[in-house]
Amino acid sequence: MNANITPNNPPYPAYRATEKGSFAWDSTVRRWPIIIDSSLNDMQQAVDSIQDDNCDKKKEGKSIITALQQLKQEIADDKPLRLLKDLDDDCTTWNTHITSYFENATWFNGSWLFNECYLYRRMREMYSLTIHWRTYDVFNNQKIATFRGSSASVFDLATKLPTMIDPDLSMEKQALIFQELLQVCLWGNATDLSLLTNMTEDDIKRLQAIEKEKLAEQLEFIVVNHTCQVWDKLKHMENARIDFILDNSGFEVFVDFVFADWLIQTKRASKVVFHCKTIPWFVSDVIPKDVPILLDCCLDRGFFPGQPSAEQLDNLETLVTRWQSYLSSGQLELTSHPFWCTGLAYRTLPTEAPELFNELKTSSSLVIFKGDLNYRKLVYCCQWPVTTPFRDALGSDLADGFTSVLSLRTNKAETIVGLSVAKESQLEATVPVNEWKCAGKYAVVAYNDGPSDGTSS
Numbered sequence: 001m002n003a004n005i006t007p008n009n010p011p012y013p014a015y016r017a018t019e020k021g022s023f024a025w026d027s028t029v030r031r032w033p034i035i036i037d038s039s040l041n042d043m044q045q046a047v048d049s050i051q052d053d054n055c056d057k058k059k060e061g062k063s064i065i066t067a068l069q070q071l072k073q074e075i076a077d078d079k080p081l082r083l084l085k086d087l088d089d090d091c092t093t094w095n096t097h098i099t100s101y102f103e104n105a106t107w108f109n110g111s112w113l114f115n116e117c118y119l120y121r122r123m124r125e126m127y128s129l130t131i132h133w134r135t136y137d138v139f140n141n142q143k144i145a146t147f148r149g150s151s152a153s154v155f156d157l158a159t160k161l162p163t164m165i166d167p168d169l170s171m172e173k174q175a176l177i178f179q180e181l182l183q184v185c186l187w188g189n190a191t192d193l194s195l196l197t198n199m200t201e202d203d204i205k206r207l208q209a210i211e212k213e214k215l216a217e218q219l220e221f222i223v224v225n226h227t228c229q230v231w232d233k234l235k236h237m238e239n240a241r242i243d244f245i246l247d248n249s250g251f252e253v254f255v256d257f258v259f260a261d262w263l264i265q266t267k268r269a270s271k272v273v274f275h276c277k278t279i280p281w282f283v284s285d286v287i288p289k290d291v292p293i294l295l296d297c298c299l300d301r302g303f304f305p306g307q308p309s310a311e312q313l314d315n316l317e318t319l320v321t322r323w324q325s326y327l328s329s330g331q332l333e334l335t336s337h338p339f340w341c342t343g344l345a346y347r348t349l350p351t352e353a354p355e356l357f358n359e360l361k362t363s364s365s366l367v368i369f370k371g372d373l374n375y376r377k378l379v380y381c382c383q384w385p386v387t388t389p390f391r392d393a394l395g396s397d398l399a400d401g402f403t404s405v406l407s408l409r410t411n412k413a414e415t416i417v418g419l420s421v422a423k424e425s426q427l428e429a430t431v432p433v434n435e436w437k438c439a440g441k442y443a444v445v446a447y448n449d450g451p452s453d454g455t456s457s
């Protein structure tokens, strides 16, 4: 293992697009151009809808289209990662990271983790440099359209949840409900726009399914499963603060609300904090404006297709109205921090964002990291032996000097740790490696218990 760890020199070799055929290479040569093309389409429609051809907004919109096309070419030409030019609050931090760790790095030879984050920050720069497009979210329409397609599971959950939240249930029953909700929260991560793989509509419906038997079938796809340790932590927890480092908007944040609702209703949490990104990120990640938009969609009785019944709409309205009351009472808090939109692994949290690190360490009993990118940043996104213990990949600051950490991740990138030798052998022998590592169909529930003398209840 590398002793002198830096962002471009992780504990084990970084994934880089210079490795032809790797997922990093496929992202750089195929997936990222698709994402930029879909942003170009969105921008073209937005610019075409502006009537006045000579107004500044239309001119700025066209400059963004040109900048997106130039970005695509810059990546294809494997240019160096240039410094950012906008005046956003995080610009200096980003440029310090580039000059300190990625001097002379290019789109192909920089670490895939940093480069993918840099891609979205470069897209942000295009909007930051304008007057009329500063707050425009080029992924907004896709986020809403994908949520609209999740209506079956949204209504299923809205109908089922009241029976699942009964605080008078026996501990055994609560354990079963916890396992179901944890899985629903986990698999909600599968509906992710930036993956753009061959996942079919049926694949997504299967992954979003919440029926008991479907969830039982899914257990075999969880290749690292610390659910029991999480239940040991939660079963007697009372009036704690629990933090969600969010991932995707749409159905995933909907199920995050469902899980948070259960934590609050069963009095395990008196406060839940949702941490959003600060800029449009990885296509579908949640930024603060996405939450009220999502809740309003749920309350709009004409939003979902397929003529839902009055009862279904009423159930959803009851649920969402309660969530809105959590937000207005402060039981559920929505926040964002620029640290979640850097290109660095989370081992840097104590030095890059000491106030955030200390707040979570001292106030939160459990920090739940949702999704693949958060997982990659927790484990430094490198070529760990897959049987490396999760705590070793976290590093001592997060494993021993922080609070309890739970990662709920569907596998959408090659880095993974925590497998048993038996599970590694079974997967290597039966499933194509890209299928279980990158296709979003297998998952990880990885948990590290915080220090017992911390805030943990």
Ligand SMILES: O=P(O)(O)OC[C@H]1O[C@](O)(CO)[C@@H](O)[C@@H]1O
Pocket (backbone or CB within 6 Å): 027, 116, 189, 192, 194, 195, 247, 248, 282, 370, 371, 372, 373, 374, 376, 410, 412, 413, 438
């Ligand atoms: O939304 P999530 O679960 O963090 O997924 C983002 C992941 O999708 C990808 O863009 C493609 O798999 C990864 O590079 C990235 O980590």
